[in-house]
Amino acid sequence: MPKQYKDKQKQSKKLEQFREFQQRISVHFQNEKLLYQAFTHSSYVNEHRKKPYEDNERLEFLGDAVLELTISQFLFAKYPAMSEGDLTKLRAAIVCEPSLVSLAHELSFGDLVLLGKGEEMTGGRKRPALLADVFEAFIGALYLDQGLEPVERFLEAYVYPKINDGAFSHVMDFKSQLQEFVQRDGKGVLEYRILHEKGPAHNREFEANVSLRGEVLGIGNGRSKKEAEQHAAQEALAKLQKHHMNQ
Template sequence: MSKNFPYKGKKVMNRKTEQFKQFQERISVHFQNEKLLYQAFTHSSYVNEHRKKPFEDNERLEFLGDAVLELTISKFLFTKYPAMSEGDLTKLRAGIVCEPSLVSLAHELAFGELVLLGKGEEMTGGRKRPALLADVFEAFIGALYLDQGLPSVEVFLEKYVIPKINDGAFSHVMDFKSQLQEFVQRDGKGALEYKIMLEKGPAHNREFEANVSLRGEILGVGRGRSKKEAEQHAAQEALEKLQKHHTKQ
């Protein structure tokens, strides 16, 4: 493993090699071509300071990873929300693959600790720079795709990204109440009713629980830090339930 690692000095090389080994164990992904893994974490500033060495930065992998990420997320959303319009699918995907979301994922997986930086970039805080971390995440996806194909990318996303979508982490991007209203009106099924069923916690940390019903039948339940957020989550659950039923018919 160490013979391909782009670091000079035995002690440094061994330490970084061990970091990457532990990283792969932690995320349950093991690269066949580890050069791709190293390249995904190699910033252009590092390459510029080692011009005599045949190192490659992660910019090309970032380009590829961006496309792979959009494809895999698009496929998931297309399947999960069969009644969602093209415009809403685009809006939701943009909220998932935007820089703040990718930075959050990079922080969660401690990508910043592994990035290979030039001394100048290191001194100016590059390891924590949002744009750099988002680029590294995309480069990692590109490297994983080249190393193991789309199925492995999907497995990785199912572990680290899809649960966040299912838990409503990106619900702020979507207006699920409007979508649910449109869905119900399309079939002329009646009027929706929202109710706040529970309110608890101190004033600075309130939690609300809401439900949404149709002709007396509760379709969804949601929780949130505000009444609006709780209602949005209730609408999201109801929409998913109705869409599944609609797909089976």
Template sequence: MQKHTHYKERKNFAKKAEEFKKFQQSIGQTFLNEKLLYQAFTHSSYVNEHRKKPYEDNERLEFLGDAVLELTVSQFLYSKYPTMTEGDLTKLRAAIVCEPSLVAFANDLSFGNLILLGKGEEMTGGRARPALLADVFEAFIGALYLDRGLAPVVDFLDKYVFPKVNEGAFSHVMDFKSQLQELVQRDGRGPLEYRILSERGPAHSREFEAVVALEGTVLGTGNGRSKKEAEQHAAQEALSKMQAKP
């Protein structure tokens, strides 16, 4: 019986090792110390059920990853939004590193399939539990940082997290109109003018199109479910264009 158990464990480990190998290939990151990668995905419930084995859970890596995420996201936002106030930067960073966002990032990469869980946690749906997934994402960032330093972490976030910021996934916490106003005032130029160009759709599902202009020149256009949202998107486009100029 014990021999059969050992054989089953070895088979499961070989299968999991192959999954981790494919995972590293899919994200374009290769760990020098694969034990760190396994640890990032090892839940405490798994360690509790394998006390005779030298397994470590991911809680310490989660602690480190949380700090590394704060730093790398802060650096990205600081560079990307040169006119954004400290308060708005803090608010935006909080939206990116909060639990629901981390869970979404983890799900995009199918992190749940790789987690090493105890049987009890597995049976109660732990693999899909938001807090557990968010912890694993932070632990993975911590493991990647320990294994190869800050640059690979930034590369990973450049590929899987920062594009979502660029696509406007967190624009609900950003005030683009204030940023644009600040940028224009800094250059000593005239007042901004917002205009609603069109309204479409039934009363319960309106869509507005807005433009923002400066001294008669249209800087950006945007759409939204409200006039305010359309104006924010117009300001966002204007900011992107102005910040892209050398």
């Protein structure tokens, strides 16, 4: 089979993959060249110098800034009692390489990347830094193609639910946030109580609650007393913020 024919077959298959990908994530690019560029690694461009391919490095630069802005805006609105320092820590946990790699895996970004043969042979398709870069480049491409709103919709579908489900709660101090929220309104003193301890010494589980003036606001479980109290504070904070927003 002639090489030219094989190349056309490969290209046709790749275009079909991109069409299916857009269908799957409910995002449809007006300028599909931007989408292809987001998934084009520099090693691919180096091997196809006779063709006008562009790699994704500039899109990655833009996507990084767009991600920081959109995630910052979401966190600012979601956590009105959170300090600037805690907001910064939380944002960093969301946009760090391991988080972006996890998202890229979830959406099968690695299957779409255009790589040079050398990069392909050394496992580039699964390389964490490469996948994180592709995720940022995709965000940059989507922003250039359609603006901030579609980026927000994409994040609402794939990123914000993880934040809401507490996937990044390990970097958050909910007890401090709750204390600040309560002090701001002068509502009284918070009290934490350990309700139960169960399990063997090497695998204990604790249940705690937090109350304000005798009213239980939140209950939480954890592998330590501190973790159980943090989860109780998280539940209480969510309840108080919801009530505050509905007033």
